[in-house]
Amino acid sequence: MMTRVLPPKAERHRLFGSVEPIEGTKPKNKEAMTDLQNKPSDYFFPIQQVGISKVKYPVMVESAWAPETQTATAEFRLTTNLGADYKGINMSRLTEQLHAFYQVHLLSPETLRELAAILSREMNQTGAQIEVTFPWFFLKKAPSSQKEGLAHAEVTYRVEFDEASGYKTEISLEAAITTLCPCSKEISEYSAHNQRGFVTMTIRTTDDSETDWKTALVEAAESNASSILYPVLKRPDEKAVTERAYENPRFVEDLARLVAADLYEHDEVREFTIHCRNEESIHQHDAVAKLHYNKD
Numbered sequence: 001m002m003t004r005v006l007p008p009k010a011e012r013h014r015l016f017g018s019v020e021p022i023e024g025t026k027p028k029n030k031e032a033m034t035d036l037q038n039k040p041s042d043y044f045f046p047i048q049q050v051g052i053s054k055v056k057y058p059v060m061v062e063s064a065w066a067p068e069t070q071t072a073t074a075e076f077r078l079t080t081n082l083g084a085d086y087k088g089i090n091m092s093r094l095t096e097q098l099h100a101f102y103q104v105h106l107l108s109p110e111t112l113r114e115l116a117a118i119l120s121r122e123m124n125q126t127g128a129q130i131e132v133t134f135p136w137f138f139l140k141k142a143p144s145s146q147k148e149g150l151a152h153a154e155v156t157y158r159v160e161f162d163e164a165s166g167y168k169t170e171i172s173l174e175a176a177i178t179t180l181c182p183c184s185k186e187i188s189e190y191s192a193h194n195q196r197g198f199v200t201m202t203i204r205t206t207d208d209s210e211t212d213w214k215t216a217l218v219e220a221a222e223s224n225a226s227s228i229l230y231p232v233l234k235r236p237d238e239k240a241v242t243e244r245a246y247e248n249p250r251f252v253e254d255l256a257r258l259v260a261a262d263l264y265e266h267d268e269v270r271e272f273t274i275h276c277r278n279e280e281s282i283h284q285h286d287a288v289a290k291l292h293y294n295k296d
C-alpha cells in the first residue's frame, strides 16, 4: 500500500482555517489591563452568592471504616457574597485557593470551614459558601460468609462562613437500603413485596463536632431498614438478608421516623431532614416521605 506524506502540522492547521495572531492595540501585561471587577461604583444591589459550580477536583477523604483513606472525584460549588460597591469577584481566586487546599488538606467539614474563611477574605467580602459532593466507599462483609466488597454512599458537605454570624455546617448522605412492606406481609398468605430504598439524611451539626458523620449516617439508615445491601452475597447470605427483611418490615414512614429517632439522640446534631424514597416493586411510582426536625 502507498504511504501518503502529509504536509507539516502548521501547514495542516492553515489548510483548516488557522490564521496568524494580530499585533493588536490592547495591553498584554497584567498591570496595564483594566481591572473591571474592582472598578468602584454603586451597582444597586448586593449579591448573596456569586462564584463557580460543577468544579471537579480530586480529594482525599478519611473515615473510621475501611478503606480508612481514599481518593474521590468531588464536585464543588464555590461562592462568596458581593457588596453593592463591587462590580464583580475575582473568580480566578476560587480555583487558585481550591488548588492550594487540595495540595495540603484532607476533605472534611473542618478543613472546608478554613477554606470558606479564606475565600471570603481573598475576595474582600464578608462571607463565603462551599458545597461539595463525592462518592464515599466503605467495606461491607456479607452477613454469613463474611465475603468482602465495597459499598458506596453519596456525601455532600455544605459550609457557610459569615463574618457576623460565624459558620454553618450541613452534612448530607444518601444511603441505599432494602424495605419490605408491612401491609403486604400482613395480608398475604406468603411472601411480601420489597424494594430498594434511598435514605437522604441532612444534618446541621455543632461547629465543634469531630464525629465521622459518614459512618454515623450510614449506620442510622442501615440499622433501621428492613435489610442492608451488600456487594457480595453467597447462598447462606441471601437466606440471611431475605429473612432479616421479613423479620423487620418497614413502611416509608416507619423508616423516616426510626432514622429520626437515631439522629435525635446525637447531641451534636442540631437540626435534621430525612428524605426516604422507595422504588416500589409493585408500582411504576415511588413511595416518599420527608421529615424535618429542629432542636434549637
Ligand SMILES: Nc1nc2c(ncn2[C@@H]2O[C@H](COP(=O)(O)OP(=O)(O)OP(=O)(O)O)[C@@H](O)[C@H]2O)c(=O)[nH]1
Residues within 6 Å of the ligand: 030, 035, 037, 088, 089, 090, 091, 092, 093
Ligand atoms: N466576576 C466574573 N468573572 C468572570 C465571569 N466569567 C468569567 N470570569 C473570570 O474572570 C477571571 C479573570 O479575572 P480575575 O480572577 O479577576 O483575574 P485577576 O484580576 O488577574 O486576578 P487577581 O490577580 O487575583 O486580581 C477568569 O478566571 C474568568 O473565569 C463572570 O461572569 N464574572
